[in-house]
Amino acid sequence: MGPSILSDEFLASLESSVRPVEEAEMLPPVCYTDPQFWEFEKEALFAHEWLCVGREAWAKNPGDYFTSSHIGEPIMVVRNREGVLKAMSTVCQHRSMLVAEGRGNARSFVCPYHNWTYSLDGNLVAAPAMERTQGFDMKGVGLGQLKLEVWLGFVFVNFDLNAPPLAPRLTELTKALENYDIEHCDEPAHGDTWTKSPWNWKVHLENSNDGYHANRLHHGPVHDLCPSDRVTFPELPADTAGYFRYSGTTDLDVGFNPTRKAILPLFPKLTLEERHRFLFLNIPPTFQMFARVDWATFTIFHADSHDAVSFERSWMVAPGASKEPLFNERLNIYFATSATIGAQDRHVDALVQVGLKSRYANRGRYSYQERAQQDLNKWLVSRYRAAWQRMK
Numbered sequence: 001m002g003p004s005i006l007s008d009e010f011l012a013s014l015e016s017s018v019r020p021v022e023e024a025e026m027l028p029p030v031c032y033t034d035p036q037f038w039e040f041e042k043e044a045l046f047a048h049e050w051l052c053v054g055r056e057a058w059a060k061n062p063g064d065y066f067t068s069s070h071i072g073e074p075i076m077v078v079r080n081r082e083g084v085l086k087a088m089s090t091v092c093q094h095r096s097m098l099v100a101e102g103r104g105n106a107r108s109f110v111c112p113y114h115n116w117t118y119s120l121d122g123n124l125v126a127a128p129a130m131e132r133t134q135g136f137d138m139k140g141v142g143l144g145q146l147k148l149e150v151w152l153g154f155v156f157v158n159f160d161l162n163a164p165p166l167a168p169r170l171t172e173l174t175k176a177l178e179n180y181d182i183e184h185c186d187e188p189a190h191g192d193t194w195t196k197s198p199w200n201w202k203v204h205l206e207n208s209n210d211g212y213h214a215n216r217l218h219h220g221p222v223h224d225l226c227p228s229d230r231v232t233f234p235e236l237p238a239d240t241a242g243y244f245r246y247s248g249t250t251d252l253d254v255g256f257n258p259t260r261k262a263i264l265p266l267f268p269k270l271t272l273e274e275r276h277r278f279l280f281l282n283i284p285p286t287f288q289m290f291a292r293v294d295w296a297t298f299t300i301f302h303a304d305s306h307d308a309v310s311f312e313r314s315w316m317v318a319p320g321a322s323k324e325p326l327f328n329e330r331l332n333i334y335f336a337t338s339a340t341i342g343a344q345d346r347h348v349d350a351l352v353q354v355g356l357k358s359r360y361a362n363r364g365r366y367s368y369q370e371r372a373q374q375d376l377n378k379w380l381v382s383r384y385r386a387a388w389q390r391m392k
């Protein structure tokens, strides 16, 4: 590994990415390709920000748990005996085996390796054949604890126990989602799909962020229902933890399927204005959501390294919609069009990562239709700057 790219000058050079979108330029390509910059991001962003791990509904009853992972840290979310949701590391405090995998219901977590046993709160409650071990006291031994917050049914965790709460910095996003009633939605298709992909996590987020490519890369009779020039960007408070954009549609209640109309029951509380647009919402560095008029999907990103990201995706529909006749058949039609569009996006992501590594990669300029990229830059650069001050 060569000398670190991080310096006061380098940090100063990022300022041009947070200017108004008409003046801004892209972050330096090296921010997407350099292993040392990725190490910096782990501390600057992932160690202190709220990271999405799933839905509260995935652990409804005492003892229910599900596992996740961010920046290589295995994490689980558990509902304890008192019904409180807790987040903790799964790393056994004996010799680091993981005490839980996948999902399930447990009375306690028994490490499979030597059977050290932890309560649902993560306290060590049994450790066989340790009575001769000098100075060993089970009291005070436990799984590493993380902070946990639930926002609209989404579970976010934070490695930083002093992190400020998330929801007060999401007020505008909460309002934007209000009529979708996300907390009570049916979740018919939970994406257990973790696809490890060879591009930087920001490349993935920026593609999802990007209304500019809507009727260009995806040009065709379906996606053109949501043309690039109908994108709007609401103003957000300076300390916002997330951001969003609206993409206006050519008609009321459009659907990405051959009928070009919504084919599932609409989210019942949407206003006329909301039925005339899609909503794209981001809470970096791990969460992103699209809401159409009859379905929504959220994606959890798992950044694996400077050039690898995994993602899992789940679908949500109006309360009760998944009980309607022919529901699965209709949803499968949406899956088919989404797969086509997704394949176009993933092809671009893979080639953008190739381009970013090139000696000819440039700090490109933006169209007014891609202000969400500048929103992301603001989110990133303020945190890069704060971390650099802390660390240097």
Ligand code: FES
Pocket (backbone or CB within 6 Å): 092, 093, 094, 095, 096, 097, 111, 112, 113, 114, 115, 116
């Ligand atoms: S590593 Fe868990 S009990 Fe030994």
Ligand SMILES: [Fe+2]
Pocket (backbone or CB within 6 Å): 207, 213, 214, 217, 218, 341, 345
């Ligand atoms: Fe796309």
